[in-house]
Amino acid sequence: MSAPATGTQTTRPTLRTSIRFSADGRFAAGLAGCDGRMWVELWSFDGSSAQWRALPSDAGETLRTQPVPTLDGRVLVLRPGPGGHRLTLLQHTGGAVEERLLGTVATRGARLLASPDPGLLGWLVTAGDSMSVWRIEAGGDPTVAEALRSSERFGGGTWLDRAGRLLSVSRRVGGRAVPAVLDLATGDLVPDPALPGSTAGEVVLASTDSGLRVLVSRAGAELTLAGPDLTVRRIPGLGGEVRPLAFAPGGRRVALHAAVGARSEVVVYDVDTDRVSRLHLPEGVVRGQAGWTAAGLRFPFSAPTLPTGMALVEENGGWAFNGSERVGVEAHTEWLDGAGGPVEAVVHGGAGWWRRPRVVIALHGGPQAHWDLGHQPFLQRLAATGAGVLAPNQRGSTGYGRAHRDVLNGCWGVPDLADVLRIADEVARRRAALGLAPPALFGTSYGAYLALLAAGLRPQLWSGCLAVAPFLSGPHLHREALPPTRALLERLDALREPPDEIGARDLARVFAARPPSGLPLFLVHGRRDEVIPVGQSRELREVLLRAGWTEGRDLFCHEVPLGGHSPLDDGTAEAALVDAAAGFLTGTP
Incomplete structure (x- = not known):
């Protein structure tokens, strides 16, 4: 140890x-x-x-x-x-x-x-009318000095040599990403000579010892491995969504992280034997990048009661964890019946969570994201009051295969909304049989949009709804958002109107068409949010006021002056606001 x-x-x-x-x-x-x-x-x-x-x-x-x-x-x-x-x-x-x-x-x-x-000390890559390094x-x-300027745009940035001269980048050729090498001494940008000419994808990890590269396609297909002495080789399928972490010293082994549902698995692929071995980790999730030295593999790690710290897996398999101590409430996973099949959920509150005095159903952002078994500060705050917290990974979530993830393309607020309402109906039925209040609803970003859809269409199903950084609809957001968000909306085909009896999933239309139901709504938005502009919440507030909601009675709107996209989690919201938000959902002061 x-x-x-x-x-x-x-x-x-x-x-x-x-x-x-x-x-x-x-x-x-x-x-x-x-x-x-x-x-x-x-x-x-x-x-x-x-x-x-x-x-x-x-x-x-x-x-x-x-x-x-x-x-x-x-x-x-x-x-x-x-x-x-x-x-x-x-x-x-x-x-x-x-x-x-x-x-x-x-x-x-x-x-x-x-x-x-x-x-x-390092390098800086800037993008404007031209690219500069x-x-x-x-x-x-x-000192900081411009090394080169290029009129051709490129992405990525992975070192191929210890001298810091050759940088692997990706170019767009014929609508696909193609790996290239940028020579920082000469400014030359050429196809990667170590890869076949037909190779597509982006080099996301490379070993300066062996010259091996790990590539991934834009669509997130299986990883491939290539290098000067190795033809392109597909890394064996691991299940879940896989990303590379680090090469071992010598560059003949590579650690990979697989998100399998709400859990993380870390495996090591040996290039010479073409075999995969699984590392033994506690139940939790890997957060971010990794480094591999002679001492072993290090990476950020988190579990429900462990805020993120640094984990070390030694060469002999020993495990160490540093940087945080256990806090909060344990969590587990359960499979629930969604409208389209089983849905995994992360649950705080023990086996009888639905019997708690209050229950909160939490919806993640994204939409291509998922709840996991890492430490979730705001969900822990809710659970600490004695509430049960149910965080489902409904259709559209990552970690459950491409079909589960991509089902939302072109139909935001359709299959995922059906899953959420199916799960909520069952929770409300169980609680009504015990004489308990309906569940409350919490969502952030895309989850806030989905939560408000569910609240507007089925208000009797909920005791309240807290929405952090919501937007009105895909088309509304597209008109106001910055280019990266607009590109995401276009890639996920979020501008299409679903052809069903509900019609457009537009919160302005949903709430304008229905009189106030008595369901209290709590909106929070950071004024510096560059993903979903604060104007989306301001416009929603005006819609609700015109429809008959009364601020201070059944409508509560808060803007965080220095807040970004996640003000309840990123430290920009005052403690009093975080307490008020948690109290709103759990009925505690």
Whole structure:
């Protein structure tokens, strides 16, 4: 078993996200948060031991902050803002956190890359009218210099060599992604010479030791492996949705994460034997990227009562976990009857959850997402009041195969709504037999839209509905959203009107056509939400007021001034609002 880890911060984070590893796996950096605050956190690894340190900044952090560790244990931080993306360097010196501004880049999009070259702190890729790659020099006075500019657009960014010269990127050729190599010394962008000319997809992981690459197609098909001494090989099917985590030292083994329903599995594929071996993990989920050194495989891990920390699986199979302690209520999974077949749900509240004084049915965002057995702070807050919390993965959720996931394409709010109403009918029937109140409904993002649809069409089925970052409909959102969200709506065919008796799944139409039912509605939206603009909630509020809802009686609307897309989870909502939202659903003050 590994040596115990040590931490230098007195507050244990309840949120850890955006964790990335240095090129050599000796450091990791990410965002951590607790009690309405968020900061950059640095992890350092020495053999089997781990240490973590908070690097708070006066600037404050949001979920859009990009932290990337350097090879010497500092952290590059990229923060978007109205004047451009600000690039700073954080380090801990003499008991204090020192922050140095390296520059501001005016661009629409930017991403940081860790550098495998110890002579550089990192790289910055920016996208505007053209693509630019910026070199971030190390030394006593770090500088940022543009290394090249390209009129051709490309995505991705995976290192192919230790010198930090060759970068694997993806180009769009004939409507499909094709892997290419960008030479940062010459500016040449050419097809990857280690891959057959017909290869499609994006290189998402590469080994600088062996030259092997792992590719994935845009459609999320099975992963393929290729390299200088290996023809393209399909990695054996693992079940669930698979993504690569890290190559082992030497580059002949690769760790893969498979999301199988609400659980995570980690397997190791051996290139030389063409075999897969499964690692033995506690029940929970892998959160984000991984690093693999001689000490073993490290990755962020979370379980229902374990906020995200760092896991280590040693070469001998030993397991260690550092960075968080057990809190909250245990959860389990159950299979329920949906309208189209069995639906798995994550449940807080024990085997008799439907007998609890209050029950909340929680709907995830996405729509291509799912509830899992990781730590869910807001659901834990609800369960801590004694409520039962049922979080179903209705049709449209990921982790259950392509047919389950893609059934929503072209019919948002049809099969998933049918599943939710079927499940809610059964829950309400059980509770009515015990003389208990109907379930409450909670949803965020797409789940907020789906929750309000269910509340508007079947108000008698619910005791209340809390919607965080809702939108009115696919077409309404498409007119107001930024390009990335519009592209998602188009890809998932969310602008089509379903050809059934309900018709358009438009919340403005649904609520305008029905008088107030007495069902209380609680809307929360971050003013800085770049996924679903706050104007969607403002327009919905006006619809509800015109239809007869009364603010302060059966309608409660709250905007979070600094809030992004997930204000109840990202630390931007005041504690009083989070408490009020939880109390609204559970009937507790």
